[in-house]
Amino acid sequence: EAGVTQFPSHSVIEKGQTVTLRCDPISGHDNLYWYRRVMGKEIKFLLHFVKESKQDESGMPNNRFLAERTGGTYSTLKVQPAELEDSGVYFCASSQESGGRLGGTDTQYFGPGTRLTVL
């Protein structure tokens, strides 16, 4: 079974440009999460999809970030326009069961991350 995949693995862009990150969760997983790690700091939650619906987007830093999950399958995270402070590693994770039914018991499987550098 394929794990969570993320594309690209690295992205270097200039301030003001647009970047789109993609995440393919494990097939059949309803839950999809985005997290971000700014250099040397903790990994922070950005948002959570249950199928195609945004369940919790309390961690999205501002309206320059737009996440979508088409048809409840893969997800994209667009940053437009990118700023210097957006640099970091963006992780995607997926889990199988609905969090509302199992709460925090369901294991989240993480992708390798996308390293974004904004110059």
Next chain:
Amino acid sequence: AQSVTQLDSQVPVFEEAPVELRCNYSSSVSVYLFWYVQYPNQGLQLLLKYLSGSTLVESINGFEAEFNKSQTSFHLRKPSVHISDTAEYFCAVSLPLPWYNKLIFGAGTRLAVHP
């Protein structure tokens, strides 16, 4: 709000020595506790988790962690480390029902095992 503190950013240790990676958390409600590991150029992998029951949980590769409610800690230990244990380790918490299970992470501890 919940928070997680990993007390050591880096831990150097010699092969076959014991190691303890410290984690403390803060929460006004009960939480679930996790340790994740990230090997170089890989994603995070779940190492072990505490949901309820026995306060001592073990992983398949010899790590164990003990939940201490009075000290709000979930320290990770291994009696004898290998070179292959070199990685970054993350402690995390999540909320139980009825909340959804976003993870709240500590800043990570880099374990460097030397021969």
